[in-house]
Amino acid sequence: MSYREYVIGAYAVFAAFLAWDFLVPRLRLARARRNIVLRAKREAARKNGNPA
Amino acid sequence: MNPVLLWFHQLGSPPVFDRFAARWVPVGFVLGLLTMAIGLYGALFVVPADYQQGDSFRILYIHVPAAWMSLFVYGLMAFYAVIALVWHIKLCEVLAMACAPIGALFTAVTLATGSIWGKPMWGTWWDWDPRLTSELVLLFLYLGVIGLNAAIEDRRAAARAAGFLAIVGVVLLPVIRYSVTWWNSLHQGATIKLFGESTMDASMTWPLWVMVLATKFWFVGSLLQRARADNLEREAGKDWARAAAGVER
Amino acid sequence: MSAPSLLAAARAQALRDLRLVWRRRGDAAQPLLFALMVVALFPLALGADPQQLARIAPGVLWVAVLLASLLTLDTLYRSDVEDGSLEQMLLAPVPLAWLLAVRVGVHWFTASLPLVVVTPLLAELLFLPADLLPVLMASLLLGTPLLSLMGAVVAALTVGIRRSGMLLALLALPLFLPVLVFGAGSVMAAAQGLPWIGALLLLGAGLALALVLAPLAAAAAIRIALN
Numbered sequence: 001m002s003y004r005e006y007v008i009g010a011y012a013v014f015a016a017f018l019a020w021d022f023l024v025p026r027l028r029l030a031r032a033r034r035n036i037v038l039r040a041k042r043e044a045a046r047k048n049g050n051p052a
Numbered sequence: 053m054n055p056v057l058l059w060f061h062q063l064g065s066p067p068v069f070d071r072f073a074a075r076w077v078p079v080g081f082v083l084g085l086l087t088m089a090i091g092l093y094g095a096l097f098v099v100p101a102d103y104q105q106g107d108s109f110r111i112l113y114i115h116v117p118a119a120w121m122s123l124f125v126y127g128l129m130a131f132y133a134v135i136a137l138v139w140h141i142k143l144c145e146v147l148a149m150a151c152a153p154i155g156a157l158f159t160a161v162t163l164a165t166g167s168i169w170g171k172p173m174w175g176t177w178w179d180w181d182p183r184l185t186s187e188l189v190l191l192f193l194y195l196g197v198i199g200l201n202a203a204i205e206d207r208r209a210a211a212r213a214a215g216f217l218a219i220v221g222v223v224l225l226p227v228i229r230y231s232v233t234w235w236n237s238l239h240q241g242a243t244i245k246l247f248g249e250s251t252m253d254a255s256m257t258w259p260l261w262v263m264v265l266a267t268k269f270w271f272v273g274s275l276l277q278r279a280r281a282d283n284l285e286r287e288a289g290k291d292w293a294r295a296a297a298g299v300e301r
Numbered sequence: 302m303s304a305p306s307l308l309a310a311a312r313a314q315a316l317r318d319l320r321l322v323w324r325r326r327g328d329a330a331q332p333l334l335f336a337l338m339v340v341a342l343f344p345l346a347l348g349a350d351p352q353q354l355a356r357i358a359p360g361v362l363w364v365a366v367l368l369a370s371l372l373t374l375d376t377l378y379r380s381d382v383e384d385g386s387l388e389q390m391l392l393a394p395v396p397l398a399w400l401l402a403v404r405v406g407v408h409w410f411t412a413s414l415p416l417v418v419v420t421p422l423l424a425e426l427l428f429l430p431a432d433l434l435p436v437l438m439a440s441l442l443l444g445t446p447l448l449s450l451m452g453a454v455v456a457a458l459t460v461g462i463r464r465s466g467m468l469l470a471l472l473a474l475p476l477f478l479p480v481l482v483f484g485a486g487s488v489m490a491a492a493q494g495l496p497w498i499g500a501l502l503l504l505g506a507g508l509a510l511a512l513v514l515a516p517l518a519a520a521a522a523i524r525i526a527l528n
Contacts, residue, residue: 003107004174005106006171006172006196007108007110009168010111010114010115010164010165011114011167013097013161013164013165014114017157017160017161017164018270020157020273021082021154021157021270023276025278025280028278028281028285029280031286032285033284033297034297036293036294036297036299037297037298038283039288039289040294040297040299060451137525189478192474192475193475195471197469200470200472203465207527209461209525212525212528213458214461215523216458216521216525217458218523220454220455220476220518223480228475228478228479230479231478231479231482232482234482234500238486238495239489253378263417270521294500
């Protein structure tokens with residue numbers, strides 16, 4: 001019986017989980033940075049008086 | 053003051069930690085990937101096939117490190133939680149909560165690889181053997197910590213509550229493990245499954261230790277990255293965070 | 302004015318809680334009905350073969366009692382959080398852990414003990430062999446207080462969260478597992494003719510530990526959750 005598919009499957013699952021673990025925090029960090037910049041822009045606009 | 057202690061105190065400051073994490077995250081990931089490459093090469097090409105299990109035992113080289121990591125990370129999470137609750141150190145709250153998803157991931161890998169390994173061995177994708185069942189309960193404990201942390205709005209209160217839950221869990225973990233083992237012996241008789249505990253020659257174990265080291269490096273990278281993101285989110289209004297995010301002055 | 306003695310405080314707390322339960326005594330029947338319904342689900346789902354039901358009876362009865370106890374956990378602190386009495390308990394001159402111990406005791410007495418008392422009737426519905434009933438009752442008498450005590454700790458953590466019922470159940474179940482394993486396991490062991498006293502002794506040891514540690518842990522958890 002060929003066990004190759006199982007070995008490949010297991011290693012692929014491992015790689016997939018690691019990729020997930022790598023990507024999710026990066027995306028979260030990028031989102032946090034973007035939110036900070038947007039929030040700063042909103043507060044600056046509020047202080048300068050919104051163009052009304 | 054003792055320089056090591058001073059370094060710890062300084063690390064507790066959010067901007068210092070952000071710089072520290074930014075520096076060491078790539079180191080963790082790169083070292084992790086390099087050692088993983090060595091370990092996986094050894095696991096797949098160097099080590100000869102097992103006479104009983106054929107090639108499927110090569111799954112051991114990811115299943116066992118993942119299982120050990122799942123337990124190690126839970127212990128570390130509880131350790132950080134204790135420090136956070138006793139000494140009210142914000143950084144340890146962040147680190148404890150950052151541990152949870154990584155530990156849950158490693159637990160999921162353990163369960164998935166255990167299931168995939170079990171199919172050619174036992175003929176079924178799942179068998180209620182004590183080790184896999186304990187890992188399943190461990191996954192529930194991790195998900196509970198993650199869920200409780202997400203359910204409370206105030207980030208600090210959430211981390212403290214979830215940290216407390218982690219501590220309760222770590223105290224009960226041996227009890228759960230023992231109860232599952234007892235349950236297994238009661239219902240399935242004393243069938244011992246050769247699941248990675250078969251005596252292996254030393255020449256076949258070295259990739260295992262390399263993989264154990266690799267997962268530790270990877271964990272450091274991932275932990276610091278997640279902690280850095282959480283740290284930045286919590287301090288979103290502060291000046292240092294704005295400077296770090298690149299807000300034009 | 303000096304602080305009240307522990308016994309006086311316990312008596313006051315117990316009387317208050319009992320009075321509150323008495324005012325909603327209709328609600329106290331709900332766990333019993335729930336357990337009855339859970340027990341009824343199994344013959345409806347699996348078929349009414351007496352031998353099959355007798356074999357799964359200990360496990361089903363234990364699961365029914367466990368789930369019913371789980372659902373009552375939400376009421377442990379809910380009303381006190383809503384009307385602010387929990388903060389009063391925090392500020393009381395008597396240790397919070399002591400008040401919580403009394404609270405959990407009353408809760409077990411009014412919510413779980415009726416379940417245990419009703420169990421022989423439920424056991425009849427599942428054709429449980431009569432010689433297993435004493436072991437089952439013993440395991441439930443040791444196990445349900447343990448569930449209440451551990452549940453009190455977890456419920457304390459979710460005290461500030463709205464609509465936390467499902468989350469509370471998910472958090473509590475992994476911790477309930479050993480109690481279920483040893484409780485139902487003792488009866489299953491007795492059914493197979495194997496020694497069953499060991500599991501009960503383990504439950505007893507766990508209960509002794511929980512009686513001391515759980516109120517302290519619950520008090521710490523309440524402080525964490527309310528701050």
